[in-house]
Amino acid sequence: MSLIRAICFVLCFGGFSRSGIFSANYVLSTECTAVNDDVDKVLNASNEHMKTRGWQPCIEGFKEDVPVSILGFTIPASVSLSVYSGSLKSLEKLTRAGDAAECSSSIFDTLGGTLTYDSLELSYEYFKASFLSLEMEGKLSFVQARADADFVIATGNEDCSLQSFKVRNLNMGSYKFTVEPTWQTWLLEIVLNHAMIDQGTTLNVFEKQYQWYVENFFSQYWCDSQSTKLPLYLRR
Structure with missing residues (x-):
């Protein structure tokens, strides 16, 4: 229940400012409850739609000059990288990780929790x-x-x-290069792999698409499911 308490704390002592529902701090009387089954149903529906x-x-x-470091020191040479359009799958x-909590006051309701992917390619x-x-x-491929x-x-x-979206642990991936096998490509694979991981070259792509999917599918489905419901504090 620690997640529910944490969300209640945010509701009582902090405001949201991302799109203007709240931009100041308020002290509100709130009620919270776990809504794991409801979230799972919405996830199943939005995933099936996708x-x-x-x-x-x-x-x-994209095109990028990727800095190269050796033993922690950046050398005065970089990898010139040109990458053409790709796809993400x-x-x-998308699934739920841990409990999801819905909290309500007389002014607004919130849903908070953690979502996860086992892998993205x-x-x-x-x-x-x-x-x-x-x-x-x-x-070139990268598996998160x-x-x-x-x-x-x-x-x-x-x-x-x-209102809030924060991706964690986006550093557990690996690159795969499909190239003609020579000693030159073998050496360059090693250099480029370490350089791209150090630079976080593709992580911003993951985070952007992750948020896009949550915002346009899961969040939209959740909002649609709430449109006919009474506020949580009136459902007691």
């Missing part, structure tokens, strides 16, 4: 990299082993939206 669409977001390519496998059909005299090209996100959805009289 799955039946058979659609994965198209990820834009499987967004439709970011795939690029083509990339090209060069470092000093070394070059390689081929396919686990991605947890803490969230809060707030429902007021006229608005319901995602």
Whole structure:
């Protein structure tokens, strides 16, 4: 029940400012309850919607000079990296991690908890990299082993939206290069792998798409499910 107490504390002593439901601090009389079953039903519905669409977001390519460090020291040379458009899967496998709590006051309701993916795979059909005299090209993928996100959805009289979203432990992934095997590509794979992990090159892509899915699917489905309900404090 520690999560419920924590959310109650936020409701009582802190305000939300992301989209304007609250921008100042208020002291409110709140009631909270665990809503794990309700959240699981909404997750199943939003995941099924994403799955039946058979659609994965198209990820834009990028060009970047990735700094290279050796034994903790950045050397005066970088990897020139060009990556073309790719895709991210499987967004439709979002699940709940731990308890979800719904809290209510006379002014607004909130849903808070943690969502997670067991794994996400970011795939690029083509990339090209060069470092000093070394070059390689081929396919690039990054598998994120686990991605947890803490969230809060707030429902007021006229608005319901995602108010807080924070991704945690986005550093448990690994890169895979599909290239022609030579000693040059072997060496450049090692250099580029360490450089991209140190730089967090693809992590912002994960976080952006993660939030997009939660905001446009899970959060929207949750808000729709609440539109016909009485506020929690009136359901006693």
